[in-house]
Amino acid sequence: MDKDLIINLYKKQYKIISLYLIKCGCSVxxxxxIVHDSFIKAIEYLEGVKVNYVSSWLFRVAVNKYKNFNKRKKIINTVSINEESFYEQIAQEFTVEGEILSKEISEEIRGTLNGLKEEYRSLLILKYDMELSYKEIGLLLGINEDSVKTYLYRARNKFKEDWRKSNERYG
Structure with a gap:
């Protein structure tokens, strides 16, 4: 295996994957x-992975390690989003212009987001919280940009639908 490939991959992907795991509720x-373990696994098994798919393979390894970690620790997976910009972007369509997001609305948004299936939740976090481009998301997930756009469109619509349903129940 090419030593430079691993070093470049580490420089590019370490921060993105770590931040994603933290946003999914993992401690720093x-x-x-988990990311270090994933890179160790990459060093051991990368010979069998095509160069084009290395980023998405590594991302998937890290996410799977996180899921296994949660199963062992019996931790409930929650999304930890603390950035007001994320809440503003998601809730903008549902709030009156100029209204300040309260803690209650932020918790409702988090609850709606956590209620989505993992693929949709991941896409929304990668796009709106981590502010990755369609191309970057595609590389991480191993899908093309057009598919990212399509899946993200579906994720946004599902979020809107669930958001509306939850708001109908409470008022």
């Missing part, structure tokens, strides 16, 4: 451990 130290 656990996220770092």
């Amino acid at each position: 130290s656990d996220a770092e451990d």
Whole structure:
């Protein structure tokens, strides 16, 4: 295996994958451990992975390690989103212009987001919280940009639908 490939991959992907895991509820130290373990696995098994798919393979390895970590620890997977910009972007269509997001609305948004299937939740986090481009998301997930756009469109619509249903129940 090419040593430079691993070094370049580490420089490009470490921060993105770590931040994603943290946004999914992983602690900073656990996220770092999971990403380091994923790179160790990459060093061991990368010979069998095509160069075009290395980024998405590594991302999937890290996510799977996180899922296994949660199963072992019996931790409930919640999305930890603390950035007001994310809430504003998601809730903008549903709030009166100029209204300040309250803590209650932020919790409702988080609850709606956590209620989505994992693929949709991941796409929304990668696009709106981590502000990755369609191309970057495609590389991480191993799909083309057009598919990212399509799936993201579906994820946004599902979020809107669930958001409206939850708001109908409460008022």
